[in-house]
Amino acid sequence: GIRRAVAQLEKGEARLENAYPRAVRREGNTAAQKMLADVFEVTDRAWRGIGVIPRSGWRLSERYRDFDAEARFAVANIRTQESPLCRSGEVLQGLLKPNQCPAFGKECTPRTPLGATMVSSEGACAAYYQYGRFVQVE
Structure with a gap:
């Protein structure tokens, strides 16, 4: 140290x-x-x-x-409803950048999240929205 x-x-x-x-x-x-x-x-x-x-x-x-x-409890088979617009799975796998998602900043915002990566303030989409929305990240 x-x-x-x-x-x-x-x-x-x-x-x-x-x-x-x-x-x-x-x-x-x-x-x-x-x-x-x-x-x-x-x-x-x-x-x-x-x-x-x-x-x-x-x-x-x-x-x-x-x-x-x-x-x-009877919770084992509860399934979540995923939005067909949400591409967070591709973001999580590194196949898509958040700002490449057609719903990013439109239908999907921190106030109206469509997927896991926008729900949490630590999620990739939420971070892009908060800090990089107006910057074109390559």
């Missing part, structure tokens, strides 16, 4: 130093990994604008099924 930057400055050096290995072992945080493996299991998951991606999500493991809303 700062100590290493000051040491480089004092030596008249300027180079990249990776400090990450000092704090993290190659195998990672094994205690956290064991806890995650105990509590969760990998599952197929539906992603808005993209569809189901095999083994891309987590659900609570059998041991914690009593705490699983999908197991306790």
